[in-house]
Amino acid sequence: MEDAIRTLAVGETGDFTVTFPEDFADESRRGEKEHLRITLQGRKTKELPELTDEFAVSLGEFESLEGLTVRVREDLEKEARDQAQEAVRGQLVENLLEANPFQVPRSMTDRDVESVLGDTSKLDPTMVARTREGLRPEADRAVKRILLVERVAELQGLRASEDELDDRVQEIARKNDIKPGQVYSNLQKSGNLEALEREITEQKVWDFLMGQSTVKEA
Numbered sequence: 001m002e003d004a005i006r007t008l009a010v011g012e013t014g015d016f017t018v019t020f021p022e023d024f025a026d027e028s029r030r031g032e033k034e035h036l037r038i039t040l041q042g043r044k045t046k047e048l049p050e051l052t053d054e055f056a057v058s059l060g061e062f063e064s065l066e067g068l069t070v071r072v073r074e075d076l077e078k079e080a081r082d083q084a085q086e087a088v089r090g091q092l093v094e095n096l097l098e099a100n101p102f103q104v105p106r107s108m109t110d111r112d113v114e115s116v117l118g119d120t121s122k123l124d125p126t127m128v129a130r131t132r133e134g135l136r137p138e139a140d141r142a143v144k145r146i147l148l149v150e151r152v153a154e155l156q157g158l159r160a161s162e163d164e165l166d167d168r169v170q171e172i173a174r175k176n177d178i179k180p181g182q183v184y185s186n187l188q189k190s191g192n193l194e195a196l197e198r199e200i201t202e203q204k205v206w207d208f209l210m211g212q213s214t215v216k217e218a
Contacts, residue, residue, distance in 0.1 A: 001036065008040040026134035092209050093145050104143045112139040152205045160200035168200060 004016040016036045020029045049055050056068040113135045120128045153159050166180075169187075173180040187193040 001038075004036065004038060005040060008038065010040055010043055013037065013039040024134075025137060026130065027137070028133070029130075088210070088215055089206055092206075092213060093141075093148065096148060096209075097144055100148075102144070102147075104140060104147065108143045109136060109139045112143055149202050149205050152208065153201050156205075156208055158201060158204040158208060160197045160204070164200050165197055168196060 001016075001018055004014065004018065008014050014037070016038065017033050018036060020026075020032045020034070022030050024030045051065055053064045056062040056065045059068065062068045062071070113132055116135055116139070117128070117132065169180050169183045173183045176183070184193070187196060
């Protein structure tokens with residue numbers, strides 16, 4: 001679709017046929033062709049500021065362009081590390097699920113799909129049904145991942161302890177310069193206390209699985 005749009009001039013309309021890729025989430029649509037009529041209403045060009053000390057200072061946190069450059073590099077490196085770690089986790093999940101296949105209740109997958117879709121009452125039912133089926137494979141994988149983590153945590157005694165939860169709350173309080181009691185109150189009111197507990201448990205599970213695995217750099 002993007003390639004088709006690039007061929008149009010502003011105000012021009014074009015008819016195109018696109019083919020769904022072979023790795024499309026909805027398997028039933030892979031290789032399927034669809035006709036599109038596209039009108040290009042306008043084109044915008046992003047204007048980037050000149051990279052100077054004055055620009056860096058205008059952001060409010062930096063004294064020079066060098067300071068900004070260092071921060072950007074650190075952020076990019078952290079992002080790269082996080083992406084690499086997530087890739088390893090994803091491969092761990094695939095390996096474990098391949099070695100220990102199981103089916104999940106359809107009701108759990110349905111709940112995950114509906115949480116992603118949100119309110120669909122004003123949308124075209126046919127489109128909603130198609131989207132729902134397209135989301136189902138990924139929802140099934142997400143539910144399996146949750147159940148896998150819970151099972152490993154149960155077997156290995158890795159569930160978050162009260163002390164670990166307290167330590168995380170203290171950390172959040174220090175970073176935000178507020179009292180731990182206020183953090184607990186905010187988490188309880190927002191319903192995120194259990195989510196924080198699950199996050200700690202999941203990290204312990206991944207640390208355990210990494211310790212049981214051999215990871216080679218590609």
